[in-house]
Amino acid sequence: MDQKFNELPLEADIQTESAAGGSPERECLSDDQEYTDETESVEDDPQDELYEHFRLTVDRGQTMLRIDKFLKDRMEHCSRNRIQAAADSGNILVNGKAVKSSYRVKPLDVVSIVMPYPRREVEIIPENIPLNIVYEDDDVILVNKEAGMVVHPGHGNYSGTLVNALTYHLRNLPLFQEGDMRAGLVHRIDKNTSGLLVIAKNERAHAVLARQFFEHTIQRRYVALVWGNFEEDEGTITGNIGRSRHDRLKMAVYPEGDDGKHAVTHYKVLKRYGYVTLVECRLETGRTHQIRVHMEWIGHPLFNDERYGGDRILKGTTFSKYRQFIENCFTILPRHALHARSLGFVHPTTHREVYFESELPADMKAVLEKWDNYIAHRDTFEE
Numbered sequence: 216m217d218q219k220f221n222e223l224p225l226e227a228d229i230q231t232e233s234a235a236g237g238s239p240e241r242e243c244l245s246d247d248q249e250y251t252d253e254t255e256s257v258e259d260d261p262q263d264e265l266y267e268h269f270r271l272t273v274d275r276g277q278t279m280l281r282i283d284k285f286l287k288d289r290m291e292h293c294s295r296n297r298i299q300a301a302a303d304s305g306n307i308l309v310n311g312k313a314v315k316s317s318y319r320v321k322p323l324d325v326v327s328i329v330m331p332y333p334r335r336e337v338e339i340i341p342e343n344i345p346l347n348i349v350y351e352d353d354d355v356i357l358v359n360k361e362a363g364m365v366v367h368p369g370h371g372n373y374s375g376t377l378v379n380a381l382t383y384h385l386r387n388l389p390l391f392q393e394g395d396m397r398a399g400l401v402h403r404i405d406k407n408t409s410g411l412l413v414i415a416k417n418e419r420a421h422a423v424l425a426r427q428f429f430e431h432t433i434q435r436r437y438v439a440l441v442w443g444n445f446e447e448d449e450g451t452i453t454g455n456i457g458r459s460r461h462d463r464l465k466m467a468v469y470p471e472g473d474d475g476k477h478a479v480t481h482y483k484v485l486k487r488y489g490y491v492t493l494v495e496c497r498l499e500t501g502r503t504h505q506i507r508v509h510m511e512w513i514g515h516p517l518f519n520d521e522r523y524g525g526d527r528i529l530k531g532t533t534f535s536k537y538r539q540f541i542e543n544c545f546t547i548l549p550r551h552a553l554h555a556r557s558l559g560f561v562h563p564t565t566h567r568e569v570y571f572e573s574e575l576p577a578d579m580k581a582v583l584e585k586w587d588n589y590i591a592h593r594d595t596f597e598e
Contacts, residue, residue: 273324282307283316286328297418301328304422304563329422329429339394340374341383349411349571354420354563356385356399358412359573362550366403366412368396381414388416401425402433402501409576410437410555415563423563428501434559437496437506438485438575440552440582441515442529444492449483452509456502465522466504468512478502480509488586489593490530491518495556506553518582519544520551536595544585548578 269290277285283298286307290298301307302316308327309318320326349357360366360377367378378396385391391398399414401424415421427433454468457475461467469475479499486493492515496506507523510516516525528541559570575583 269329270325270327273320273322273326275322277320277322279319279321281316282309282314282318282320282326285320286326297422298328300418301422304419304426306422306426329426339368339382339396339398340379341386342374342379343383344375344380346377346380346384349573354416355424356381356414356416357558357571358414360404360409360412360555362407362409362576362578365406367400377412385416390415390417390421401428404555405504405507405551405553407550408437408553408555409579411558411571411573412555413558413560420563424560427560431499432561434557434570435498435501435555436557437498438554438556438579439494439496439506439510440518440579441492441494441510442490442518442525443515444487444489444530445484445494445515447484449481452480452482452513454478454509454512456505456508466502466508468508476500476502478505478509480506482510488590491586493583507551518552519548520553522551525551540585540589544582547585548582550578552579552582554579 271289273285283295283302286298287295298307299316302314302318305313306329307314307316307318309320309324311325347359347361349359351357358377358381365376368374368376378398378400381399382391385399399416399421400412401415401421402412404410404412413424415424454470455472455475456466456478457469459465459467467475468478477500481497481499483495483497484492485495496510498505502508504522507517507520511520511523511525516523516529519526526545528538531537531541554573554575556575557570557572559568561567562569574580
């Protein structure tokens with residue numbers, strides 16, 4: 216008797232189960248997770264790239280069968296159209312080689328498929344919310360998200376999200392007519408992080424982008440203002456990231472053992488202010504709060520990051536003028552100082568590399584101007 220394997224909910228570890236049609240392994244992967252309520256609670260998935268990876272070995276007794284039919288029989292809540300779109304995008308591999316949906320599986324074939332996350336049953340209300348659209352064509356739309364906007368609906372936030380806005384803006388497209396809470400999404404960023412997101416406008420583009428996130432070929436760079444000075448001009452932070460054992464609203468770094476998921480952040484100093492530093496971070500992986508928790512782990516929490524201890528004076532003087540200066544900065548930037556500045560990927564149709572950048576938002580610019588002024592007149596603040 217065949218045993219189906221479900222498309223995963225947000226929290227899932229690699230699983231293996233015996234079935235007449237094969238032994239599927241399911242790996243649920245993603246990279247920069249969105250927090251979906253006002254307290255920014257951590258969802259169960261410790262990642263933010265919205266794709267799934269399925270792998271199975273065809274049983275010895277399996278008769279030859281089209282691979283789209285074979286997978287449809289084994290993947291619950293997954294349409295044949297989604298499977299065919301994955302095949303057309305080169306996302307179905309058999310024994311390491313891409314195959315079309317007409318390929319007929321044979322005993323002991325090793326089948327691997329990467330797909331965007333499945334649809335979730337949440338009522339999505341289209342909302343006419345203004346969007347800062349950086350680029351748009353028939354396949355993709357690039358949005359420069361403002362800080363304070365949640366990416367998709369979830370506990371505590373069922374309206375006012377980016378998906379609500381996209382469902383209205385793209386209401387004539389089939390992908391955005393089914394009430395999918397993750398329609399077109401292949402990654403996400405924190406509620407209080409500003410910056411660029413790419414959204415697919417059709418199933419084929421969705422599958423192509425999901426594969427690029429799976430293969431870590433997407434280029435993503437962030438700008439962050441962090442506490443403290445660095446001895447070096449650039450470096451790499453490597454440490455598994457998982458949920459904190461002490462606070463479920465936080466993530467933590469586990470440098471040894473099997474806890475957490477592999478995470479790598481590369482950073483480069485852009486400007487030194489003495490007590491704080493402006494850095495560029497390049498993600499090799501994408502985990503929930505990756506930059507925020509990695510920087511906190513090496514002793515450089517993000518400026519005004521309440522979750523990871525950056526919302527108090529960590530470096531500087533005890534002079535009252537300096538304390539007032541920091542409080543003024545916190546008022547101007549009432550969130551952690553992180554912006555997703557650039558995004559690069561291979562276009563789903565043209566197959567050419569495209570690259571997009573966005574300017575720092577006004578609140579971060581204003582705080583950096585205050586720090587420039589502080590450096591220029593430091594003596595007046597330290598007396």
